[in-house]
Amino acid sequence: MARRLAALHVLLCLAEAKQMQRAAAVTKITPDSITAKTATSITFTGAADGDKVEFALDCTKVSTPGSTVAEGVAKITVEDEAEKLSLCLQEAGKNEVVAQNGVALAVVPPTDTGAIIGIAPTTITQGEATTISIKGAGPESKAIFIPAQEDCRQAIPTVSLDASGKGLFTISSAGGAYKLCYRAPGGSDSVEQNPDTGAISLQVIQATSTREDQVTSISPTVITSNVATTIAVIGAKSGDKASFVNSETSSCDQVTPEKDVGAGHASFTVSGAGTYVLCYTVKGASDSVQQKGISLTVKPPGVAQNMLGRWTSKNGNADCSGLSQVPYCSAAGVGECERSFTVMSGIGYKCFWHTGVWPPMCDVDMSTDERGMICQSNSCGGSPAMCW
Known part of the structure; x- marks a missing residue:
């Protein structure tokens, strides 16, 4: 009897360990708070393609989760508000639906169309970063201004507002009237603001003059x-x-x-x-x-002062079998830069990617002899048998 009890205890422990292993399949979700009745893309860290997911108060009552994960993401819609819903996961190819420990989702009410009662200032200049106070906004809420003719449901609020409802906005598109799309704290929707006092409107003044310090x-x-x-x-x-x-x-x-x-x-x-x-x-x-x-x-093209030292140091031993000559380095493509070279006034230079600028450019360094180790045939490069 003692042996049977011990064996049973081992089986129960193994089953519990297996259950805990499954429960840790998803370790994090982003975002962890969404708006009710709003389809929202959620990233499931640890999930595999084909896994099925659903959020519920009790995962034991979920037979088949309704959403499928693809590339770590699934679109989720929850109809009712909730402070804390468990993540129910059915791994691909398995029948069990397991609650994921430590992973929960909050569902907040939809954003009110009259949540915002005003903004200040109501006029800004195109292209200039401006702090705008959005009256009625909650801390960590988000907002965006879009042209008045566009639809807030197609916009994604990106500017986070501080505890006083302020955010830094830069509108670089055309001047004119803009509407406010707002997302309440913890939400995932985007709602045009039309309070009883009238629609929230921002006037963007088209820039008509260029500053002397426009470019830094x-x-x-x-x-x-x-x-x-x-x-x-x-x-x-x-x-x-x-x-x-x-x-x-x-x-x-x-x-x-x-x-x-x-x-x-x-x-x-x-x-x-x-x-x-x-x-x-x-x-x-x-x-x-x-x-x-x-x-x-x-x-000007040709010999520069910092090239003169090359005339006395033609002792390179570069393997030129994989190199091709180009008129100048910037003519080399992405896949060719480090396999190409250029010759200037009889001096050979190997091309390399210069990442100190944006976008990175295929450049030549004429300040070191190492870049001059290029093969040459007669006077202008090309034969692997004649290196210097």
Whole structure:
């Protein structure tokens, strides 16, 4: 009898251990609070594709969970409000439905259309970061302003509001009337605010002039004449345009910026060596304003002072069998940069990815002899048998 009891005890312990192992399959959900009657995508950390999930007060009453996990995510809709619902999990290929220990979901009421009673200020300038006080907002609630003709149900509130209902907003799109889409604390919906006093409206004034400090920096600041180079423009907004002009022969009031830098960078080809200034126009403006403290040095192609040491150090031993010659490094593609080289005035340079700029560019380092270990045939590279 004692042996049977001991064996039974072992089986019960194994079953309990197995149950605990299953219960720990999902360790976290994001978000852990949603809005009732609102379909919400929830991430299930630890879940596998094909697992079925459902939230309930009692998982023993769930026979087959109603939602399936794909790539760690499932769309969940809960009809009723609840402070704490258990996660019921049915792992793919299994019949058991197991409550996941330590994982719970809160379900809050839908956001009221009259939750917000006003905003201040009611007018802001396009592209300028502005702190807006949203009266009636709860702490950790979220908001977004969208053009008046759009639908809040298609918008995702992204600006978190502090305990006093304030948030920092930047609207870079076109000027005009904007509506407020609001999400109550812990919610997952997006509701247009129309209190009894009238719909909440924000007027965005189209920028009509460009500031001298619109752009804070550029990268790189040195390029080669007639070589297409991607230049990052820090401070650029959607619809902004830029041009570079030689500071000795021209000025910004003589040109109309035409290169779109709304993505934060653009490819520029500048002809002629010298120092160039940046002429800039923000979206909606018709001016051309020189950016204070911004300059671009354009070098002529050919031998530079820091290349002269190469003439006495042609002792490289690079394996050029996998390298191909390109006119200049920026012409090499993503998959070719580190397998290509360029020759300048008889000196070979290996191309490499320069990650110090955005976007990263295929560049050449002329400051060290290591970059000069390139094979050459006659005078201009190509034969693996003749390395220097």
